[in-house]
Amino acid sequence: MATASLPIRQEPRISAGLPRVGEFMRWSVDHKIIGVQYMVVALSFFFIGGILAMLMRWELLTPDVDFFGDGAVYNSAMTMHGTIMIFLWVIPMIGAMGNYVVPLQIGARDMAFPWLNAFAFWIIPPAGILMLLGWLVGPAEAGWTSYPPLSLLGHDGQLLWAVSLHLLGISSILGAINFIVTILNMRPEGMPLFRMPLLCWAVLATALIIVLATPFLAGALTLLILDMVAGTSFFIAAQGGDVLLWQNVFWFYSHPAVYIMVLPSMGIISEVLSVHSRKPVFGYRMIALSSMSIALVGFTVWAHHMFTSLTPELRIPFMITSMIIAVPTGIKIFSWLATIWGGKIHFTSAMNFALGFLSLFLIGGLTGVIVGSVPVDIHLHDTYFVVSHFHFTLYGGGVMGLFAGVYHWWPKITGRMLNEGLGRWHFWLTFIGFLWTFLPQQIAGMMGMPRRVATYDPSLLIYNQLSSLGAFVLGASALFFFYNLGWSLARGRVAGGNPWRALTLEWATTSPPPPLNFYEDPVPYPNPYGYGSDAAREYLDEQQRRFPAALEAPTDEGSTSASLATQPAGTSAGSSAGTSAGQQQ
Amino acid sequence: MTDEAHPHHHDAIILPGDRRIRLPGGIYTFVFVVLALLTLIEIFLAGMPEGPARVLVLFGIAIGKAALVVIYYMHLKDDRRIFAWTLLVPLIFATLGGFFLLLSPVPYST
Amino acid sequence: MAEATAHAHHGPSPQEQAENIKFGVWLYLASEVIIFSVFITIYAMFRAQNPDTVFHVREELGIALVSFNTFLLLTSSWAMVMGLRAIQAGKQRALMAWIGLTALLGTAFVGLQYVEYTELAHAGVAINNTNASVFAGFGMRFYTPTAFHGAHVIIGVIWALWVVWRAWKGRYSTENYVGVETFGLYWHFVDVVWILLFTLIYLV
Numbered sequence: 001m002a003t004a005s006l007p008i009r010q011e012p013r014i015s016a017g018l019p020r021v022g023e024f025m026r027w028s029v030d031h032k033i034i035g036v037q038y039m040v041v042a043l044s045f046f047f048i049g050g051i052l053a054m055l056m057r058w059e060l061l062t063p064d065v066d067f068f069g070d071g072a073v074y075n076s077a078m079t080m081h082g083t084i085m086i087f088l089w090v091i092p093m094i095g096a097m098g099n100y101v102v103p104l105q106i107g108a109r110d111m112a113f114p115w116l117n118a119f120a121f122w123i124i125p126p127a128g129i130l131m132l133l134g135w136l137v138g139p140a141e142a143g144w145t146s147y148p149p150l151s152l153l154g155h156d157g158q159l160l161w162a163v164s165l166h167l168l169g170i171s172s173i174l175g176a177i178n179f180i181v182t183i184l185n186m187r188p189e190g191m192p193l194f195r196m197p198l199l200c201w202a203v204l205a206t207a208l209i210i211v212l213a214t215p216f217l218a219g220a221l222t223l224l225i226l227d228m229v230a231g232t233s234f235f236i237a238a239q240g241g242d243v244l245l246w247q248n249v250f251w252f253y254s255h256p257a258v259y260i261m262v263l264p265s266m267g268i269i270s271e272v273l274s275v276h277s278r279k280p281v282f283g284y285r286m287i288a289l290s291s292m293s294i295a296l297v298g299f300t301v302w303a304h305h306m307f308t309s310l311t312p313e314l315r316i317p318f319m320i321t322s323m324i325i326a327v328p329t330g331i332k333i334f335s336w337l338a339t340i341w342g343g344k345i346h347f348t349s350a351m352n353f354a355l356g357f358l359s360l361f362l363i364g365g366l367t368g369v370i371v372g373s374v375p376v377d378i379h380l381h382d383t384y385f386v387v388s389h390f391h392f393t394l395y396g397g398g399v400m401g402l403f404a405g406v407y408h409w410w411p412k413i414t415g416r417m418l419n420e421g422l423g424r425w426h427f428w429l430t431f432i433g434f435l436w437t438f439l440p441q442q443i444a445g446m447m448g449m450p451r452r453v454a455t456y457d458p459s460l461l462i463y464n465q466l467s468s469l470g471a472f473v474l475g476a477s478a479l480f481f482f483y484n485l486g487w488s489l490a491r492g493r494v495a496g497g498n499p500w501r502a503l504t505l506e507w508a509t510t511s512p513p514p515p516l517n518f519y520e521d522p523v524p525y526p527n528p529y530g531y532g533s534d535a536a537r538e539y540l541d542e543q544q545r546r547f548p549a550a551l552e553a554p555t556d557e558g559s560t561s562a563s564l565a566t567q568p569a570g571t572s573a574g575s576s577a578g579t580s581a582g583q584q585q
Numbered sequence: 586m587t588d589e590a591h592p593h594h595h596d597a598i599i600l601p602g603d604r605r606i607r608l609p610g611g612i613y614t615f616v617f618v619v620l621a622l623l624t625l626i627e628i629f630l631a632g633m634p635e636g637p638a639r640v641l642v643l644f645g646i647a648i649g650k651a652a653l654v655v656i657y658y659m660h661l662k663d664d665r666r667i668f669a670w671t672l673l674v675p676l677i678f679a680t681l682g683g684f685f686l687l688l689s690p691v692p693y694s695t
Numbered sequence: 696m697a698e699a700t701a702h703a704h705h706g707p708s709p710q711e712q713a714e715n716i717k718f719g720v721w722l723y724l725a726s727e728v729i730i731f732s733v734f735i736t737i738y739a740m741f742r743a744q745n746p747d748t749v750f751h752v753r754e755e756l757g758i759a760l761v762s763f764n765t766f767l768l769l770t771s772s773w774a775m776v777m778g779l780r781a782i783q784a785g786k787q788r789a790l791m792a793w794i795g796l797t798a799l800l801g802t803a804f805v806g807l808q809y810v811e812y813t814e815l816a817h818a819g820v821a822i823n824n825t826n827a828s829v830f831a832g833f834g835m836r837f838y839t840p841t842a843f844h845g846a847h848v849i850i851g852v853i854w855a856l857w858v859v860w861r862a863w864k865g866r867y868s869t870e871n872y873v874g875v876e877t878f879g880l881y882w883h884f885v886d887v888v889w890i891l892l893f894t895l896i897y898l899v
Contacts, residue, residue, distance in 0.1 A: 109706055112715040177722040181715050184667070186707065212675050215726040216682070219733030223839070231823030232835035234737065239825055240832040242740075245686070249733060252682055299678055314689060610777055617773035624769065628762050631898040640899050647894035651887045658776045658883045664717075671721040672728070679732030686736050687743060 012548050014496070015415045016514035027122065029114035030515060034121050035100030036413065038092050039406075041124055043482075045088035048132075050478055052081040057437075057471035063458045074454035075141040076157070080131070082144035083161065087168045088128050090261045090394065093402050095121065095175050097264055098203045101409055102179065104506030104513065105197045107188040107522035112181040120174035127167035134160040143452055145254070148235035148246050152227055159228050166221045169214045176210035179203050191524045197504045198287055202267020205291040209256045209263075209298065217253035220246060247309060251302035259298040261394055262361070263291055265401020266332060269354040272404045273336050274529045275502040276351035277343030281529040283335035290328035290335075297325045304372055308381045315374045322372035329365055333358065348500075349423025353404035356431050360396025367392060367442070382452075385445025388438045396434060403430070403481070410485075411499045415511040416492030422484040429477030436470025497547020501540045504528045510547050616657045623650050713873035720877045724884050731888055734840035739895060741836045748833050755818040756811070758897050764807045765893050768848075771800035772886040775855075775879050782862070785869045791862045794875070797882065798855035801848050808845050812838075840892060847885045854878050 024036055056077050059067040068074045103111055111117045134140055138155025151158055183204045187196065223234040224246070233239035235246045274281045281287065303310050303318040310318075336358060345351065367389040371377050380386060403426075411417050444463040449456050456464060498507035503525045509518050530536050596611045608614045627646050633639050656662045661669050707715060742749050778793030815837075824834045858878050861867065867875055 112707070112712075113719060116719075173723075173726050177719050177726075180722055181718050185711070185715050185718060211722055211726050212678055212729060215729035216733060219730045222730075222843075223733075223737070226822075226835070226839065230835075232839075233823070233825075233832075234835060245737070248686060249682075311689065610773075610780065613773060613776045613780060617769065620769050621766065624762075624765060627894060627898055628758065631758060643894050643899050647890055650890045654772060654883050654887050654890065658772055658886075659880055665714075668718070668721045671718070671725050675725040675728040675732075679729050679736075683732055683736035683739065687740055 012546055013510050013519065014494070014548060014550060015510045016512055018414060018512055027118055029110070029118045031099045031103050031111045031114065031117060032413075032512065032517075034117050035096050035098075037121055038099060038124075039096035039413075041121075041128070042089050042092040042096055045084050045092070045128060047478070047482070049081050049084035049089055050475055052077045052084070053471060054475045056081065057468040059454055060456070060464045061468045063456050063461060063464075065454045068454060071454045072141055075143075075452065076135075076139035078452055079140045079143050079161075080134075083131065083140070083165070084128075085394075086144060086257075086261065087165060088124070088131070090398050090402070091168070091172055092124055094203070094206055094260070094264045095124075095172075097199070097268065097402070097405050097409070098175075098179055098206075100413060101405075101506055102200055102203055103182060103186075104412075104509070104517055105200055105504050106183065106186060106191060107505045107518065107524060108182060108186045109516045109518070111178050112186055113178050116174055117178050120171045120178065123167050123171035123174075127164045127171065130160050130167070131164035134158075134164075145250060146224070146246075147250075148224065148227070148241075148243050149237070151224065152236060159225065162221050162225050162228070166218060166225070169218050169221070172210050173214050173218075176207035176214075179207035180211065183207075188522060188524060190526070194285060194288065195524070195526065195528060196288075197528045198270035198281065198284065198291075199264075199267035201288040201291050202263045202270070205295040206260050206263045208292075209260050209295050213253045213256035213260070213299070216249050217257075220249040220253070244306075244309060247306050248302070251305045252299075255302040255305065256295070256298045258390070258393065259294050261398045262401070263294065265357060265398045265405070266291065268401045268405035268408070269336065269357050270339075271502075271504065272350045272354040272408050273339050274531065275408070275500050276348055276354070277340040277345045278531045279339055279343035279529075280527065280531055281335070282338035282341075283331070284529065286331050287335050290331045293328045294325060297321065297328070301325055304377070307374055307377045319372060319374050323369065326365060326369055333362060333365075348407065349418065349420055349427055350404045350407035350500075352424065352427040353400050353407060353430075356427060357397055357400040357404060360392055360400060360431075360434065364389060364392030364394075364397050380445060382450055383445035384441040384449045384451055387451045388441040388445060391434075391438050391441075396438075400430070403427075408500070409506075410488065411495030412506055412511045412513075414489060414492070415495055416488045417495050417499060418484050418488045418492060422480050422487065426477055426480040426484060429473055429480065433470050433472075433474030433477050437467050437474050438470075440464070440466040440470070494549050496544070496549030498540065498543050499549070501544075503530060503536060503539070508543060508547075612657060616653050620650055620653060709871065713871075716873055716877055717880070720880050724880065727884065727888075731840070731843070734843055735891065735895065738836045738840055741832060742895070742899070745832065748830060751829055752815075752818075752820060752833055752837070753897070755820070756814065760807060760811055760814075761893065761897050764804055764811075765889065767800050767804045767807070768886055768889050771797045771804070772883055774800065775882045779872065779875050779879050782867045782872045782875050783869060787862060787865065787867070790867065790875065791859050794855050794859050794862065794878075798852050798859065801852040801855065801882075805845055805848050805852070808841065837896065841896070844885065844888055844892060847888070851878075851882050851885055854881065 019033060023033055024040070028034065028037075055067070056074065059065070059074055059077075061067075065071050065074065068077070099111070099117065103109070131140075134155075134157030137157050137160065139157040140146070140151075140161035141154050142151035142158060146158070146161070151162075183196070183200050187193075223232070226232045227234055227236065227241075233241040235241045235243055237243050270281060270287055300321040301318060303314060304322045307315050307318075340355075367385070371380050371386055371389055407418055407423060440463040444456075444460050444467070445451075447460060447463075449460050449463075495511045497510050499511075500507070505522050505524050506513075508522055525536070525539055596607050596609060597605045598608060598612050598615050599605055606615075610617075623646050627643060630639060630643055630646075655672065661672070706712070774793050774796040778790050778797065781789035781793055815834075819828065820830045820834045820837070821828075822834045822838050824830045824832065826832075855878065858875055861874060
């Protein structure tokens with residue numbers, strides 16, 4: 001089929017209707033249901049991890065251990081905060097975004113392996129609960145890196161932690177295999193690899209890293225578990241083991257894993273920046289390829305986490321590779337800036353968070369160059385400077401990108417718009433709270449405050465109190481977000497098929513889409529980011545007529561393909577406001 | 586997929602010099618015989634005196650055997666190119682990682 | 696009719712789905728390459744640093760048993776691929792016989808590995824040998840990769856029996872044999888791992 005740019009004129013449709021709540025609570029092989037399941041689970045753990053962060057910052061208001069009563073309790077809170085945020089919030093959110101959006105973007109009816117998809121998801125809740133159950137038997141206290149010998153001295157909770165992580169790893173490998181096959185094998189005609197939306201590129205790169213890196217962690221965890229339960233001594237130096245082995249193999253996985261955590265967000269903001277500034281992506285090919293090169297180079301830099309434990313001769317090579325990886329990242333940053341340059345920027349919440357990503361991730365990247373240089377790192381290693389650095393990349397980068405994604409695709413997922421006012425509150429409180437929390441930590445770190453300890457030198461009091469106050473603002477900002485989600489479900493404006501007037505295929509259907517996603521075979525618009533041309537405007541206008549936010553009166557009863565569409569959802573709420581829903585351009 | 590995609594249906598094996606031999610099972614059986622012979626050679630070599638040459642030859646044979654299985658039994662020869670990459674890329678990463686661990690100096694001693 | 700075409704394109708065709716499944720299995724094997732490499736490397740490091748311990752174990756064990764076992768696994772790989780060849784030619788019964796033979800050889804392999812483990816245990820090679828033992832550090836680095844491989848063989852045997860059962864039900868044909876093919880990919884991969892483990896652990 002040729003790449004026709006206009007859909008065939010057909011009866012307008014509003015919504016396939018949200019599935020009943022029960023549908024989300026049980027086994028389903030529909031990628032959209034699974035995407036929402038991932039998102040709900042991830043957001044729940046985000047909430048738990050956030051509470052832990054608040055408790056830790058409360059403890060750090062004073063230099064002594066008082067709130068937790070015991071430093072070990074602080075250590076377990078710190079460990080669980082890190083593990084939950086990484087393995088039960090950011091990484092499952094890849095499953096959420098990827099599952100919901102990727103098949104739609106490539107015009108597929110579902111993922112390549114729907115059953116496997118559901119199976120991969122259903123590993124997560126039990127694994128997460130297993131990790132939390134650690135609190136009943138003495139929780140893990142060795143940090144998310146779980147270095148031996150510390151991790152071998154702990155309670156049984158450390159074992160549950162390791163088993164849980166093993167399960168989460170299996171889940172993410174299975175999910176990643178699914179993504180790779182779906183993206184490479186299931187694109188429609190008219191969408192060659194280099195016309196694929198950039199989110200798909202990012203998810204592809206992420207999935208490749210997951211398949212190639214996560215088994216390293218699985219191997220290391222297997223050995224760690226054996227050391228705990230079978231009397232082996234792989235990591236016990238006193239019995240012929242090798243503690244550095246864990247560090248090496250762990251970082252074989254975990255450095256690539258930081259790109260697992262941030263690449264999807266990079267994909268998200270590539271979409272958001274282009275759509276909400278009504279401009280084609282600048283340097284599409286370079287953004288796509290830099291995702292792949294980040295994935296590749298990401299495998300060569302692991303030992304920069306070990307500058308202080310590695311043999312000194314190896315420091316310089318790893319410093320060099322670490323600097324090299326700033327190049328593809330820089331290419332992306334400049335391409336994004338050029339994308340919005342001169343664009344017609346709409347400061348929607350999604351756009352705000354995408355811009356927040358740009359500025360905060362930039363700081364994260366630059367502080368990465370600082371800690372990546374050996375002489376500085378010898379001083380900064382394991383201080384709050386590092387804590388600040390990776391929060392800038394993972395929160396300022398990864399999580400801001402995920403928020404942008406939620407604001408961008410929520411209307412597609414639920415059929416309802418989020419409240420832009422609440423979104424603005426959420427964004428500004430997050431942005432300010434974030435800088436307020438993590439900039440003082442940079443100073444505290446440079447002054448030598450070690451991470452992972454409940455106490456600190458009283459001279460650092462002011463930085464910690466500042467940081468804690470900022471953290472409470474940051475924590476409060478999330479409440480606006482959660483409230484906004486609930487508000488939208490209850491009273492959000494009906495979104496219509498394409499509230500942002502975006503050209504990618506996920507918008508060429510109703511919101512939410514029907515069970516098999518499309519009403520006829522989807523034909524991708526030739527350039528997924530071809531904004532600003534008359535052809536694009538015509539295409540979008542036609543789409544708007546086809547999938548409007550609301551109809552004057554529902555008319556398509558009994559038409560031939562009506563079996564796929566149900567009654568318009570919430571016409572009463574949306575009939576008046578609907579016609580102006582998110583009109584852009 | 587059509588029958589022509591499965592050249593192994595025929596029992597004939599073409600050897601260098603355009604000679605043909607017929608064997609029940611065709612190339613699959615031929616590869617099996619080669620694998621068995623290589624294994625016998627390996628076992629013989631294992632009794633030889635220690636030395637880097639022995640190690641190199643043994644690993645060479647093992648890699649050759651593995652390659653035969655992958656190319657003929659797992660059909661990498663005829664299948665999609667991307668499957669070969671799917672195997673090669675992790676092999677390269679694993680080999681590099683392994684040699685890093687093997688060769689990097691140990692900063693402590695027990 | 697718009698609806699008819701929409702239904703016709705609801706999912707990938709059987710051929711496309713077969714390609715998807717094969718690609719998925721290859722990706723799964725890619726992840727297996729990595730996890731096996733961790734265990735293999737750890738043994739190789741020990742072999743490089745403690746050759747005397749390794750030779751000591753070899754004197755206890757000899758290589759007769761493991762060589763025989765290696766031939767069993769090689770033969771099973773051949774049987775597997777002959778089974779695939781049979782179903783490509785539409786021979787259901789031959790498929791069942793060959794894959795049944797594969798399962799049988801795999802079971803024998805695991806059984807003999809158990810015999811070998813017992814011998815080693817009698818000689819005093821344990822998973823938790825401490826520094827005081829002459830085999831210090833060997834046991835865990837030996838048992839982990841071989842047992843992990845053995846577990847893969849056991850899973851493979853179960854998978855083989857499942858393939859036989861499905862063949863008995865007539866699920867495979869000259870057009871549809873991807874189920875046999877993917878099991879073959881797995882089984883040959885397990886064989887390849889053994890080829891490397893055999894050389895590294897018992898011969899080098």
